[in-house]
Amino acid sequence: MPEPLAITHATMLTGDRDGTVHADTTVLVEADGRIAAVGPTAEIAVPDGVRVIDASGRFLLPGLINAHAHLFSDGKPLPPILVNPRVEKLVAVFLHSPLARRWLESRTERAVRTQLNTGVTTIRSVGDPGYEVVRVARAIERGDRLGPRLIPSGPLLAVPGGHGAPQIALTGADVDTTRKNVRRNLSRGARAIKISATAGVTDATEIGYAGRPEMSEANMRVICEEAHATGVLVAAHAQSDEGIRAALRAGVDTIEHGAALSDDVIELFGHNPNSLRGFSALVPTLTAALPLVKLDRSVTGANPVARANAEMIFDGMLSAIRTAVEHEILIGMGTDSALTFVPHYNTWRELDALIRYGGLTPAHALHLATQANARILGIEAVTGAVEPGRAADLVLTDADPLVDIRTLAQPSTVVVRGQVIDAPAVERFPEIDALLDEF
Numbered sequence: 001m002p003e004p005l006a007i008t009h010a011t012m013l014t015g016d017r018d019g020t021v022h023a024d025t026t027v028l029v030e031a032d033g034r035i036a037a038v039g040p041t042a043e044i045a046v047p048d049g050v051r052v053i054d055a056s057g058r059f060l061l062p063g064l065i066n067a068h069a070h071l072f073s074d075g076k077p078l079p080p081i082l083v084n085p086r087v088e089k090l091v092a093v094f095l096h097s098p099l100a101r102r103w104l105e106s107r108t109e110r111a112v113r114t115q116l117n118t119g120v121t122t123i124r125s126v127g128d129p130g131y132e133v134v135r136v137a138r139a140i141e142r143g144d145r146l147g148p149r150l151i152p153s154g155p156l157l158a159v160p161g162g163h164g165a166p167q168i169a170l171t172g173a174d175v176d177t178t179r180k181n182v183r184r185n186l187s188r189g190a191r192a193i194k195i196s197a198t199a200g201v202t203d204a205t206e207i208g209y210a211g212r213p214e215m216s217e218a219n220m221r222v223i224c225e226e227a228h229a230t231g232v233l234v235a236a237h238a239q240s241d242e243g244i245r246a247a248l249r250a251g252v253d254t255i256e257h258g259a260a261l262s263d264d265v266i267e268l269f270g271h272n273p274n275s276l277r278g279f280s281a282l283v284p285t286l287t288a289a290l291p292l293v294k295l296d297r298s299v300t301g302a303n304p305v306a307r308a309n310a311e312m313i314f315d316g317m318l319s320a321i322r323t324a325v326e327h328e329i330l331i332g333m334g335t336d337s338a339l340t341f342v343p344h345y346n347t348w349r350e351l352d353a354l355i356r357y358g359g360l361t362p363a364h365a366l367h368l369a370t371q372a373n374a375r376i377l378g379i380e381a382v383t384g385a386v387e388p389g390r391a392a393d394l395v396l397t398d399a400d401p402l403v404d405i406r407t408l409a410q411p412s413t414v415v416v417r418g419q420v421i422d423a424p425a426v427e428r429f430p431e432i433d434a435l436l437d438e439f
C-alpha cells in the first residue's frame, strides 16, 4: 500500500523538451499514491509522521513510460527450433492452450517487474499471445501485487499469414472477421489495439519487402471505428510510407517503427480526421533493429535478407525521426522489448539510441519517454510529469540522466503510484550486454 511520503532535496528533471531542471526540490505524496505538492524545499512543509526520503545529491524524474513492449519473452535469443517456420503452428497451438496460461502470466509478471525496477512505471503492450497481460494488469490494479500501470493490447490483429501470425495475432481477411477479432480483444479487456499494417523484418522473404502492405485500409478502418467507440487508441506496425499512409487514413493513432515519410503522410500525422483525437504520433523502436544492423550475422543468426531489411528499416526509422522533429509530429518512445537482444531492463538503451543515432538531445529523448508518451497514450492527467494530482510515478538516480543516460540502467529508488521500491534489483544477461556495449 502507498504511504504518505516526502522526497526532499532532489534535483528535479521535469521531463519537458527543454530539459528544465529545478534544484533542491521537495515532493509530497499522499496516502492515495498521488502527488500533493512539488516545490522548492524551503517552501514545502513536510507534515509530521510521513516517511522522508532524503534525495540530496540525487536526481528525480517522472517515471518512464514505454509505449511499445512485448512481455512474453525476456530478450534472450530464442532456441532455433522455436523460430523454425515448420514448428511455428505448433508453438502457436501451445501458446493458446490452457497449459501456457499460467506460464505466460509468470513470464509477464517477471518482465513488468524488471521494467519497473529500471524506472518504467507505465507499459503499453502491443502484441501478446493471449490475455495474460490483461490478467496481470487487473491483479496489479486490485493491489494483489506491485507493478507498473499496464495498458494491455491482447493479441495483435493481422491478415492470415501476416506479421505476428499465428503466434501473437488474431487473423482475419475480410471486414466481418476483422470486426469480430477487434471486438473479441475489447471484450476481453484490451485497453490498446495493435494492427500489423505491413510485414516486418523477421518475416520478409525478399530484400525490400519488410514494409509490404498487408492489411487493407478498409479493415483497418473497421478496427479504428470499433476501438475508438470505446475510447481505445489504435497502434499499427508500419514500416513503409505506403503502409503508414493507409494506416493513418484508416484512423490509426500511433505508427510503430516508421519509414521515410512523404509530404501527404506528414500532413496526416498532424491532422488526422479519422484518429481518436485528430492527430497521430510516431513511435520508433531503434534498439530492436540496432543489433541486427550492428552485430555480425554469426552472432545474430540473421540471414542476409533479414540483415538487409533491418538496415533499410533502421534507416527508415532514422529518417522518420528527423522528419518528425522538423515538422513537429509527436514522437514517443518504445523499446520493442522481448524481441531478441532487447531485455526488459534496457529501456535506457532506446534513449541512448535516440540520442546517438536519432540526433535528439538527451532532454528531448527523456521528454519522449515521459511527458510526450503520456500525451500520446492519453494518460497525461494520470502520469508522465511530477505535478500535483498525478500519480507519484517517480525515478531517483545517482547521476544526472541528461549527462549520463546510462544511470537509468540502475535507478537508486523507483516509486510507482506512491509505493516505494528501495534499491530495485534486476537480473541481467551479461553476455547480451557485452554485445550491445560494442556499438
Ligand SMILES: [Zn+2]
Residues within 6 Å of the ligand: 068, 069, 070, 126, 127, 336
Ligand atoms: Zn513490436
